Amino acid sequence: MDTVIEQKLKVTEPLHLKCGNVLKTYELAYETYGQLNTKKDNAVLICHALSGNHHVAGFHEGDNKPGWWDNMIGSGKPINTDKLFVVCMNNLGGCHGTTGPVSINKETGSEFGFDFPIVTVQDWVRTQKVLMDALEISKWQFVIGGSLGGMQAFQWTLDYPEYVSNSIIIAAAPKLTAQNIAFNEVARQAIMGDPDWCNGNYLKSKKIPKRGLALARMLGHITYLSDKSMAKKFGRDLKEKKFNFNFDVEFQIESYLRYQGEKFVDSFDANTYLLMTKALDYYDPFNEVDFEKKIATSKSKYLLLSFTSDWRFPPSRSEDIVKTLINHNKNVSYACINSDGGHDAFLMKNDNYFEVMRNFIENNIDD
Amino acid sequence: MTRKDFKIISNWVKADSKVLDLGCGDGSLLKILNEERNVTGYGVDLSVDKIIKSLDNNINVVHTDINNRLDYFTDKSFDYVILAQSLQVVDNPINLINEMLRIGNEVIISFPNMGYWKSRLYLFLRGKMPVTNELPFSWHSTPNIHLCTINDFREMCELNQFTIVDEVISSNRNESVPTKFLSNLLGESAIFKIK
Numbered sequence: 023m024d025t026v027i028e029q030k031l032k033v034t035e036p037l038h039l040k041c042g043n044v045l046k047t048y049e050l051a052y053e054t055y056g057q058l059n060t061k062k063d064n065a066v067l068i069c070h071a072l073s074g075n076h077h078v079a080g081f082h083e084g085d086n087k088p089g090w091w092d093n094m095i096g097s098g099k100p101i102n103t104d105k106l107f108v109v110c111m112n113n114l115g116g117c118h119g120t121t122g123p124v125s126i127n128k129e130t131g132s133e134f135g136f137d138f139p140i141v142t143v144q145d146w147v148r149t150q151k152v153l154m155d156a157l158e159i160s161k162w163q164f165v166i167g168g169s170l171g172g173m174q175a176f177q178w179t180l181d182y183p184e185y186v187s188n189s190i191i192i193a194a195a196p197k198l199t200a201q202n203i204a205f206n207e208v209a210r211q212a213i214m215g216d217p218d219w220c221n222g223n224y225l226k227s228k229k230i231p232k233r234g235l236a237l238a239r240m241l242g243h244i245t246y247l248s249d250k251s252m253a254k255k256f257g258r259d260l261k262e263k264k265f266n267f268n269f270d271v272e273f274q275i276e277s278y279l280r281y282q283g284e285k286f287v288d289s290f291d292a293n294t295y296l297l298m299t300k301a302l303d304y305y306d307p308f309n310e311v312d313f314e315k316k317i318a319t320s321k322s323k324y325l326l327l328s329f330t331s332d333w334r335f336p337p338s339r340s341e342d343i344v345k346t347l348i349n350h351n352k353n354v355s356y357a358c359i360n361s362d363g364g365h366d367a368f369l370m371k372n373d374n375y376f377e378v379m380r381n382f383i384e385n386n387i388d389d
Numbered sequence: 390m391t392r393k394d395f396k397i398i399s400n401w402v403k404a405d406s407k408v409l410d411l412g413c414g415d416g417s418l419l420k421i422l423n424e425e426r427n428v429t430g431y432g433v434d435l436s437v438d439k440i441i442k443s444l445d446n447n448i449n450v451v452h453t454d455i456n457n458r459l460d461y462f463t464d465k466s467f468d469y470v471i472l473a474q475s476l477q478v479v480d481n482p483i484n485l486i487n488e489m490l491r492i493g494n495e496v497i498i499s500f501p502n503m504g505y506w507k508s509r510l511y512l513f514l515r516g517k518m519p520v521t522n523e524l525p526f527s528w529h530s531t532p533n534i535h536l537c538t539i540n541d542f543r544e545m546c547e548l549n550q551f552t553i554v555d556e557v558i559s560s561n562r563n564e565s566v567p568t569k570f571l572s573n574l575l576g577e578s579a580i581f582k583i584k
Contacts, residue, residue: 325444344451345461348431351407357440357452374437381444 026053026080026089028119031156037114037149043139047128050153051119052076052111055095056103058159063388065159066101067150068110069167069174072242072298073290075118078110079103093371100379105387106163114149115141115297123293124225136222136293143170143305147177154185161185163388168192168368169335170298173305176343179322180307188386190379192327193368195339196346197306202334205245206299209238213292222293235292236283243282248331248364308346317350324354325382327368327375334365355382394473394499397557397580399425401497406468409433409492411455411485412475416443423448430467433459456480459488467493474578476500477533483549490584495554499580502558504538504573523577539573546583555582 030049037045053076058065068078068091079095081088095101095108112120115138123138154162165186167175172194179189198206213219216234220227244252256275271277307313326344328337337358347354359375361367367375395418402408404426410419413432416439422428432443432450443450451461455472456479470493472485477500479485489496501523502508511519518528526533537545539558546553558576572579 341453341461348451348461349463349466351429353429353449354431355440355444355450357437359437374441377441378437378444381441385445385447 024080025083026055026077027082028053028076030119031153033149033152033156035152037145037152039139039145040142041140045114045121045139048114048121048149049119049125050111050114050121050149051116052109052153053078053080053089054110054157055079055108056106058107058157061160062158063160063163064105065107065109065154065157065162066164066166067154067162067175067178068095068101068108069146069150069165069171070110070113071167071169071171072302073239073286073295074171075116076110076112076120077118079108091369093369094376094379100376100383101164101166102383105389109153109157109159111150111153113141113146113298115294115301117291117294122291123297124291133225134293135225138293138297140300140304141297142301143173143177144181146174146301147181150174150178151182151185161187163386164188164190164383166190166192167194169194169365170302173302173307177307179320179324180313180316183316183319183321186322187388188323188325188382190325190327190382191340191343193329193332193335193340193365194326194343195335196308196343198303199339203303205241205334206303209241210296210299212237212241213296216292219292224292230287231292232284232287235287235290235295236280238292238295239286239290240279240283243279245334246364246366248333248362250331250362251364254362317346317352320350320352322352323386324352325378326354326356327378328356328358329361329363329365329367329375330358331362332365332367393559394578394580395421397559398422398471398473398497398499401555401582402426402428402469404428407466409462409467409470411459411470411472411489412478413443413448413450414439416446416448416450418471418473419443419448420446455485459492462492464491465494469493469495469497471497473497473499474501477536479535482535483545486549486551486583490551494584496551496583497580498583499578500537500542502539502573502576502579503536504540505560505577506574507577509574539576539579542579542581546581551583553581553583556580 032049034047077089079089079092097104112118115122117124123134127134165175165178172191175189175191178186213234216231218229219231259274326340328340344356357378363370406428408428408430410432413434416432419432432448435454440450440452470489508519557580558572560577
């Protein structure tokens with residue numbers, strides 16, 4: 023496969039965010055895969071989750087690791103780039119190229135940091151529409167996302183019903199539960215409680231809240247795996263095959279979590295993490311005042327997928343969405359995939375999961 | 390399920406109606422109803438393999454258990470709720486039929502008739518539970534836990550005040566078995582419409 027390169031779109035049209043703030047200008051980083059046809063109607067939008075970014079497939083020059091969903095997207099894969107033109111964008115407030123807390127605020131000349139406004143799923147969908155218009159795409163054949171990405175895939179059908187033919191919502195939920203919000207709050211407190219967070223202005227102070235961000239990631243990571251998958255992968259395995267009776271890393275799972283935390287700190291911004299968890303907490307489309315009006319206008323076909331061992335967004339949460347869509351007479355299909363992979367199962371190869379994706383996509387491609 | 394059953398059901402279903410197909414298998418019934426009668430609706434199945442096949446037939450399909458998860462569907466939200474050749478595998482047929490009547494205006498149920506003369510002969514001559522082409526399982530490994538005869542079904546309807554509004558009893562040779570009197574003996578398969 024050819025190497026992929028990041029592209030940028032500079033937007034000068036002001037963006038009025040749901041929180042009331044306005045971004046006068048901003049930049050969107052994105053990547054594309056496959057060819058846009060002459061009618062510009064074979065496009066697919068991939069929406070990323072909490073810690074994802076726009077590098078969803080293929081290899082960057084010199085990299086030996088592909089994008090985060092490369093098993094799903096490419097030539098001959100379920101999201102088939104032989105037929106489809108795939109677009110993925112780094113969401114606003116992100117830290118991988120799109121304007122976010124690490125970007126320079128032109129009005130002050132220094133990084134936004136903690137002053138970056140709160141962003142929502144609806145804001146992301148709006149900026150994805152800005153990118154769509156810039157690329158002159160007439161309609162998404164599919165908008166697809168897992169977890170927080172699935173929420174965007176759903177929101178598209180509410181906010182831009184004329185522009186989506188199919189929405190694929192994987193391992194998602196219509197809103198967070200108290201338990202979900204509780205996990206997010208502990209993650210935020212880990213970051214904000216780190217002295218190096220410096221009230222959010224760590225970039226100015228030339229510091230990074232490494233401990234806090236790593237802790238947030240470790241906590242998150244536990245909720246993305248299942249008890250069974252952790253037992254299978256680590257069990258009670260020890261690094262040195264004996265107890266040392268101290269507080270150093272002894273069990274393999276401790277070592278793994280620390281590694282995940284440390285790795286994350288090198289590639290992710292703490293303030294972005296705070297923003298992403300807030301976007302999750304706020305999302306609750308069924309209880310928006312205009313939900314009934316919006317869902318009535320949706321012409322999209324829906325596919326929902328869940329995984330048996332996912333306890334972050336268990337199958338019952340996807341089923342809440344399915345139920346609502348059925349009650350509104352929408353074309354919807356749903357599959358619950360048997361997997362030990364926990365919430366992260368949506369990123370893993372699984373025959374049944376991939377067949378469901380492939381069959382739905384192939385039968386609904388409008389050539 | 391046979392093509393013959395499809396034809397009978399297709400004849401019963403009004404054009405442009407909304408259909409729920411419980412135990413939809415590979416979705417071919419809904420596909421045919423969609424092509425012939427322009428129906429909308431959903432299939433339901435518990436097997437992920439069937440979900441995958443149904444998606445290949447491009448029908449709406451929901452992966453869930455018809456025994457206890459029909460809470461997806463609100464009261465009287467479908468014109469027809471169909472249970473084709475699956476009555477014998479459900480946990481509690483009466484509960485399920487009550488659920489189907491809650492969800493749909495009319496209910497269509499087809500099932501194999503254990504009163505068919507060949508089944509009777511099998512049991513009579515061999516003294517063993519019938520194993521046939523349509524029901525090819527041994528008694529200990531069969532998913533068919535609630536087999537019945539046409540007379541059993543009629544009796545259940547009467548006891549539970551399910552009103553039979555239409556019926557077709559068929560055998561492999563004949564389109565339908567005309568004599569009501571002998572239907573329990575000559576009918577291989579039965580399709581009932583109840584309210």
